[in-house]
Amino acid sequence: MIIFKKVVIIGTGLIGGSIGLAIKRNRLASQVIGISREFKNAQRAKQIGAVDKASSTFEVVQDADLVILATPVDSIMQIALKIAPQLKADCLVIDVGSTKEKIVKKLSLKIPNFIGCHPLAGSEKSGIKNLVGNIFPGSICVLTPSAKANKLKLNRIKKLWERMGSRVIVLSPREHDRILSFTSHLVHAVAFSLINTVPDRFLNLSSGGLKDSTRVASSDPCLWSQIFLSNAKNLLTSISAFQTKLCDLKLALKNKDSGLIIKILTTAKRKREILG
């Protein structure tokens, strides 16, 4: 079922490419055009059937019905402001950045039909070369409309994500950034710090635990530096909360308080089992 006639995806990396593929496979648009900073990535997206046409210029947004901004966080605003004057009045614009408050605040002023999105479907890998098919079924996509967002337009975007296989949750940009600072950004900060603590010469004596716990530490450094800085205040709060929990455990260990250690570990086990 066609939801949009002409869709332009700016940034044909892992997420942008996956969206193109999901739109094409589910026939959700008549035409999908991909734009990439490096033209060869948009061409690659075309080769694998994620877009119908690769473009190297922003002019193609002029008659688009939906523009999807799928670049790193720092470029989203910059590109959005650049293309804004060229868009049709009823063109919808969404982004897929990992932080939302700054982006939604700024862009909803300039682009009336802007709706922030964050599909929780990425991985530590990035780039079109790591595209592995449809990554959305079973995943959550958080929509973070501004308070003034048009309900009908929000519903169209909701339908788009649902047809690609995601379960949609609507949150305010502020709630999104606070929650994700715990469930994602802190997780990355901890993983980067954890692997940096282990001396190289010890790494051959690791079991599956270290490997799984630090999987996300091989994420792209530039991408994640931008995410961290765009949500710095919340992340500093979640890091502090984590430091307190670690200090509690350390103190129990110093005091050889096995009762307290077991209590801490039992709470952790219960919480972890909620995740399945």
Place this chain on the structure above:
Amino acid sequence: MIIFKKVVIIGTGLIGGSIGLAIKRNRLASQVIGISREFKNAQRAKQIGAVDKASSTFEVVQDADLVILATPVDSIMQIALKIAPQLKADCLVIDVGSTKEKIVKKLSLKIPNFIGCHPLAGSEKSGIKNLVGNIFPGSICVLTPSAKANKLKLNRIKKLWERMGSRVIVLSPREHDRILSFTSHLVHAVAFSLINTVPDRFLNLSSGGLKDSTRVASSDPCLWSQIFLSNAKNLLTSISAFQTKLCDLKLALKNKDSGLIIKILTTAKRKREILG
């Protein structure tokens, strides 16, 4: 190829049961007897072919050629000292505990043929109900003999683990405990603290990162409290080292120093990629 005539496994949980199964499948012993605190676990081990006979009494160790202590860390010493007077003079004794210095120091004085072992093949699961076949191929087993350990006997134990599929590394008990405090015990301490930091109501908004990073947090609390306390000094050191790395990242974030953040994340990515 038979390496030992009669083998007794004390503690038929996930690791003890897996050893029994690997010994039986590879025909490394004439007879394998399993003892468990709860007799039904030893019986279950017999049902699935991990031991030939289930026993509820330590008397079966009297004519054993190899005794394998596969109970939680705190019970290993207690049980070893209890059975020591009953063992044949040439009976070999090994344990599979996650920490080695205290155990090897004490037991090598009482049992001349004691050799500490630590197969890095466990998981967050425990108990015979989670036994899934041979877990040793492709894994590492660290042997931590005392300085006075007999080389021929060490080689027999080495051969046993190799035939079960493990790659054997020999370390002093002290080196083992120091290294594992970074590559395993710290990883668990961080995972327990991380999941305890995330409010329950946020857990439904987590992606794969949080799930992988906290997998080991569903490990058995009593078992891990014992491991932590038996290696407390090293673990406190590794936690402090981790706290320093986390503070470095936090400071870079406070200072909005994207250059330093990218540098920290690039080091992490390089180190993580060593793990494969």
